[in-house]
Amino acid sequence: MPFFRLLMLAFPLLELASLILLGDRIGVGATLLWVLGSGLLGLVLIQRQGFSMLQQLQLKMAENRSPFAVLKTGMWWLLAGVLLMIPGLITDALAVPCLVMALLNKGRPAPGEPGGPGVYKQGGNTIIEGEWKPGEEKSVEPDQRIDRQ
Template sequence: MPLLRILLLAFPLIELASLIILGQAVGVGLTLLWVLFTGIAGLMLIQRNGWGMLQRLQQQMLVNRSPQAVLKSGMWGVLAGVLIAFPGLVSDVLAIPCLIMALRHRGGGGGPDGGNDEGGPRTWQRGEYTIIEGEWQAGESPDRDDRSRLSDR
């Protein structure tokens, strides 16, 4: 726990040092422009991901699907926006993997037909048949009800 407190105190100092080094390298004007640009971009990213996540959550709930992939994508997007909005270069670099994760989880999961997102079995349509992904272990015998259903076909 003390290490976390030290890191939380050191992070703004590291960010300040990175901005000072950037200011010495490219000038004060460009450094201020960078801070202004990343602040606006971060706020736009937070707003876009927040509203987009709410809309996608509503769509998932309407079709009775698990909202796990939507929440995961939205969480990474909002975290990236917060890191970009925070002034400094280190937080901007840390936002890049968050953006990648947000884009990676954007589409959800499933098979060729879209399938279910993470949190449930995946399904595929093959002609008139629906294939549901599942598990089977050798040596297991089907239940009595399953045998009667299989013999009816």
């Protein structure tokens, strides 16, 4: 717990130090423009993707389909927007992988949707298809098997 507290104290100081170094390198005006630009970009991301995500969620729920893919993509957009709104270079650098993940997950189907992993019920169990790799099989107790009758 003390490590987490030190980290929470050190993080704003590191962000401030990075902005001071950037201001020294490219100038105060350009640094202020960077902070304002990244903040506005974060705000735009949150607004646009938030409304889009709400509309897609309502559509999925009305069609009685899984909202998992929409929530997953929306979470990455929201996290990237929040990180961009926080002034500093470290959070801006952390927002880039979030944007990449949002773009990668944008068109992926959720489990049970056409093109995604299949979901079906067998007995009282829900089965989600996955990948199997050959290797050493583990013995499974009879009461934990899916094909029990």
